[in-house]
Each structure stands twice: as structure tokens, then as C-alpha cells.
Amino acid sequence: MQQINNFITILEDIGDSEHAKNVNNEVKELTHNKDSIENVSYSVGLIKES
Numbered sequence: 730m731q732q733i734n735n736f737i738t739i740l741e742d743i744g745d746s747e748h749a750k751n752v753n754n755e756v757k758e759l760t761h762n763k764d765s766i767e768n769v770s771y772s773v774g775l776i777k778e779s
Contacts, residue, residue, distance in 0.1 A: 740749035
């Protein structure tokens with residue numbers, strides 16, 4: 730979660746507040762509403778930094 734929060738902070742720092750807001754909302758949806766994952770209308774993917 731710390732890396733996700735860092736990513737959101739970086740987005741805000743570079744001025745991409747809309748993307749930061751969308752990522753924050755997606756994280757909340759995926760972590761707080763576990764029963765509603767079936768209703769997610771978009772695919773969920775993971776990005777690994779190498």
C-alpha cells in the first residue's frame with residue numbers, strides 16, 4: 730500500500746490530479762468493497778517495476 734500511496738503522491742506532485750483521484754478511487758473500491766469486485770466494469774492489472 731505504501732508504494733501505491735507514493736504513486737498517488739507523485740501523480741499529485743506532477744500535477745496529474747485527475748489520474749491521482751482515479752487511482753485513489755480504484756484502490757478504495759478494490760480494498761474496501763471486496764464483495765463488489767464482480768461488478769467492476771474494467772480489467773484489473775498489476776504493473777511490476779523491474
